Amino acid sequence: MEGDMMLQYQPYLDELTKNATETYALMNPHTKEEIVRVPECSQGQMLKAVNLASDAFETVRSMPAHERSDILNRASDIIADQKQMVAETIAQEAGKPIKYALGEVDRTVQTLKFASVEARKLEGESIPMDAAPNGAGRDAYTIYEPIGVIGAITPFNFPLNLVVHKVGPAIASGNTMIVKPAEKTPLSAILLREALVEAGLPSDAYQVIPGDGKNLGEVLLNSDDVKKITFTGSPRVGRDIKSQAGLKKVTLELGNNSALYVDKSMHDRLDDVVSKTVNGAFSYNGQVCISTQRVYVHDDIFDSFLDQFVQETEKLTFGDPLDNNTDLSNLIDEQSQEGLMEWINEAKQLGANIVTGGQKQEQGIEPTVLTDVPADAKISKEEAFGPVVIINRVQSSDEALHAINDSQYGLSAGLFSNDMKQAIDMSHRINVGQVLVNDVPTLRFDHMPYGGRKQSGYGYEGVKYAIHEMVNRKMISLNYTF
Structure with missing residues (x-):
């Protein structure tokens, strides 16, 4: 196990609770017993998280691709080593049968591995400028640059793997991430954070802010520092997000009836x-x-x-x-x-x-x-x-x-x-x-393109495809005859 470190969600919850005015009981859907008290984070706490993530972005974007790749790979190993505990956390907070929770952990490990590989593969293309009149004498190429802070709003049903499908590509491409998890299932997202921090990610580069979705989502939507919103949930909320997002990038994974x-x-x-x-x-x-x-x-x-x-x-x-x-x-x-x-x-x-x-x-x-x-x-x-x-x-x-x-x-x-x-x-x-x-x-x-049409959504997930929605393309032209 990486550093013999045991993943825990309680220290992070305790730190958030210091600045929260309220907490709520997180209940086990099967036993109806309280698992833990979770802070009901305020808009001020979310705004602070955005500011910290914005500062951390300068560090993450300057990391060489191989460093980000190694962090993701180490995090996958940490989660794999603690598979049973992580799966039991999913089962307790989401009521998911353990056989499926174990499968979700396996997929999370694989998703992080895919993100680790893709971090090293983000490459542009050469542009033949002499294909246009007067374009001769120039070499041109494109590069991809991270966009900044990404806000993610995630659902209860895959509290770990649907989070890592947003967090993994964001880190792989040099962005920072804030996750507003489902109120009923915040613990898995925190365990993922702890694994990534243990693996070497700056602590402010991925933060989990639990609480009311409408209240906290408003901060993400209104902040100029948040460059993208990625949301998995209902079509009604998805439409509201898209209508309020302005010029932010948006990925929406909404309803379905396969x-x-x-x-x-x-x-x-x-x-x-x-x-x-x-x-x-x-x-x-x-x-x-x-x-x-x-x-x-x-x-x-x-x-x-x-x-x-x-x-x-x-x-x-x-x-x-x-x-x-x-x-x-x-x-x-x-x-x-x-x-x-x-x-x-x-x-x-x-x-x-x-x-x-x-x-x-x-x-x-x-x-x-x-x-x-x-x-x-x-x-x-x-x-x-x-x-x-x-x-x-x-x-x-x-x-x-x-x-x-x-x-x-x-x-x-x-x-x-x-x-x-x-x-x-x-x-x-x-x-x-x-x-x-x-x-x-x-x-x-977890590496395939995944996106819907009609009321099912907008944009694509799947590690490589999500990465391309979390970057800006830049073209550079070199006039070597001047």
Whole structure:
């Protein structure tokens, strides 16, 4: 372990609390017990953080690329060494089953590794100036320069990996970062900070300021020193941020209701397809931005697919997130539970069938499968963010294509087909940012481009692609004939 250092969030919380007038209880969604008191940071504290990050920017931007790369690599090793503790922190604050929390830590380690590599690869291009009349006698090239302080507002569902997808690229490209984490899950972001500081990052280059999103976000939006806002959350808040950001750069990862088509040509692979789809629909209680929410199955295999899907769904285990056998647990809060139950009941009133589930289970919901769901039902139109999946029958790939595109969202979609002509054609015609052929839309690799269309967002994540949205391009021309 790097320096035998144990990651802790309490010292950082204690330091913030000295200047905060209030604290709030951070609650474990499963036990309903208090984990720790968290400072409700003020606008003044956020403004101070911006000033410190602005000062630290001069240090970070002047670091050679290999130094920033080494810091990111060392931080990944520190987190890997303390994988179990970090995963348990995620499970406690987010209520995420430990098997998925461990997977999130693994992805975080990998994301930091990718950021470390990309820190050494940020390169421009040469420009042939003599391609233009009178341009002869000049050599020109482009470079990339960091933009400054970046403000990140992050959600509860991936409290570590969605933070590192913002922090890693920012550091790799020489910027500084302030994270306003979800009120319910600030601890993982602090552990990431401690790992980076232990790895050699200046302490003010990445700060975590917990508290009310609207209150603290206002400081980030109004400060001239903050050059970019990167936000993951609801379309409503995303629209507000974009309208108030002015000339700041903005990346927005917003809502989604991922769709999947299963073609009749998959009749010999239904076991594999069902297994992947059940995992895509119910991982972390469906509280995933790209959770498989709408499944369209060709009529020829619909009954077999549905029967197998229900059988696999009913094997899932509800329980304590820290139990390795737990597949599902409580939702993040009672408001989420109540809202989702309303949508399930509305769908039933509109003619949908509840094949399995559909009831409350402690503060969660039984894994629920709905069929014959009308397109205008909220559970079909909106982002469920819970353990609910729609499985509807279609007569053709064209019908499936129309249903997939009949959405206000456009983040990710998947299709299973052994007909490659069909698969390629559909991939080109599905209106989303990522199409995954013979995979569920819930799949994400941390180095791939990741961004949505329509109400799903603006801009791209994925380490290399995020870096290019955190820099300014500069062209330099050398007139060697003068």
